[in-house]
Amino acid sequence: xxxxxxxxxxxxxxxxxxxxxxxxxxxxxxxxxxxxxxxxxxxxxxxxxxxxxxxxxxxxxxxxxxxxxxxxxxxxxxxx
Amino acid sequence: xxxxxxxxxxxxxxxxxxxxxxxxxxxxxxxxxxxxxxxxxxxxxxxxxxxxxxxxxxxxxxxxxxxxxxxxxxxxxxxx
Amino acid sequence: xxxxxxxxxxxxxxxxxxxxxxxxxxxxxxxxxxxxxxxxxxxxxxxxxxxxxxxxxxxxxxxxxxxxxxxxxxxxxxxx
Amino acid sequence: xxxxxxxxxxxxxxxxxxxxxxxxxxxxxxxxxxxxxxxxxxxxxxxxxxxxxxxxxxxxxxxxxxxxxxxxxxxxxxxx
Numbered sequence: 001x002x003x004x005x006x007x008x009x010x011x012x013x014x015x016x017x018x019x020x021x022x023x024x025x026x027x028x029x030x031x032x033x034x035x036x037x038x039x040x041x042x043x044x045x046x047x048x049x050x051x052x053x054x055x056x057x058x059x060x061x062x063x064x065x066x067x068x069x070x071x072x073x074x075x076x077x078x079x080x
Numbered sequence: 081x082x083x084x085x086x087x088x089x090x091x092x093x094x095x096x097x098x099x100x101x102x103x104x105x106x107x108x109x110x111x112x113x114x115x116x117x118x119x120x121x122x123x124x125x126x127x128x129x130x131x132x133x134x135x136x137x138x139x140x141x142x143x144x145x146x147x148x149x150x151x152x153x154x155x156x157x158x159x160x
Numbered sequence: 161x162x163x164x165x166x167x168x169x170x171x172x173x174x175x176x177x178x179x180x181x182x183x184x185x186x187x188x189x190x191x192x193x194x195x196x197x198x199x200x201x202x203x204x205x206x207x208x209x210x211x212x213x214x215x216x217x218x219x220x221x222x223x224x225x226x227x228x229x230x231x232x233x234x235x236x237x238x239x240x
Numbered sequence: 241x242x243x244x245x246x247x248x249x250x251x252x253x254x255x256x257x258x259x260x261x262x263x264x265x266x267x268x269x270x271x272x273x274x275x276x277x278x279x280x281x282x283x284x285x286x287x288x289x290x291x292x293x294x295x296x297x298x299x300x301x302x303x304x305x306x307x308x309x310x311x312x313x314x315x316x317x318x319x320x
Binding site: 008011012071 | 248251252255315317
Binding site: 051 | 177208212216230234
């Protein structure tokens with residue numbers, strides 16, 4: 001197979017592999033949206049839920065230090 | 081189960097369902113990175129590959145119209 | 161001036177006006193980075209500072225409601 | 241001034257300096273939106289205009305190389 005013909009096949013193969021994986025990712029994103037919609041239906045606040053999911057990704061010590069610092073700064077500014 | 085105890089379980093269940101789905105999504109993102117790394121290893125330009133994947137998502141007529149307009153504007157500015 | 165020649169001038173004028181405004185915006189972004197760098201030099205935590213700036217953009221009632229809800233959810237999950 | 245009182249003033253000063261700069265940035269963003277709205281009013285395609293502004297930020301050699309590679313890949317996939 002001529003070099004450029006070989007490259008075309010490899011190019012198409014890479015592009016199509018990425019596209020299949022991105023489709024699977026899109027399906028998971030839709031599933032996540034469904035979970036949040038279900039939670040909203042039961043009265044949960046989706047914005048806060050998303051924030052909780054983000055915070056749970058933090059290492060515990062980092063989380064506690066961030067909480068303490070934020071509390072210090074917000075109190076210093078009269079926001080808490 | 082007292083209402084608040086029931087809410088706690090539902091909250092935890094929603095959070096953990098989202099976390100499992102996000103883990104699956106992360107695994108797919110890693111797979112996509114691997115495909116691009118493999119393509120790079122074979123001499124393909126990853127930035128251009130990503131752009132091609134983005135462009136292939138466009139409806140064909142939109143893609144062609146965008147190409148024509150971009151050509152018109154870039155030529156008018158002496159960039160093509 | 162032929163229509164297309166007229167369009168070229170208008171196109172260039174719009175592009176250059178946007179570019180000048182974006183340059184000014186870039187300068188302000190650099191100024192903001194300098195303020196954070198100065199704060200860091202005095203021992204402040206830049207990540208928390210950025211979070212405080214974001215929170216201060218919120219309407220007071222929204223801020224307090226968000227804080228209360230987050231506290232409720234985090235406590236329910238044993239994170240506070 | 242007790243150390244913590246000193247810190248409060250410094251904290252407030254940094255936050256307020258950032259806020260003033262962010263306000264100026266917001267005003268410039270609004271100006272940019274106005275230029276694009278004006279261009280749209282004269283029949284220009286704003287999405288393409290934004291793309292042109294982005295491409296003009298590229299170094300000329302990079303821009304030409306990117307164009308050539310994209311052309312090669314899109315042609316190989318039958319999109320050009």
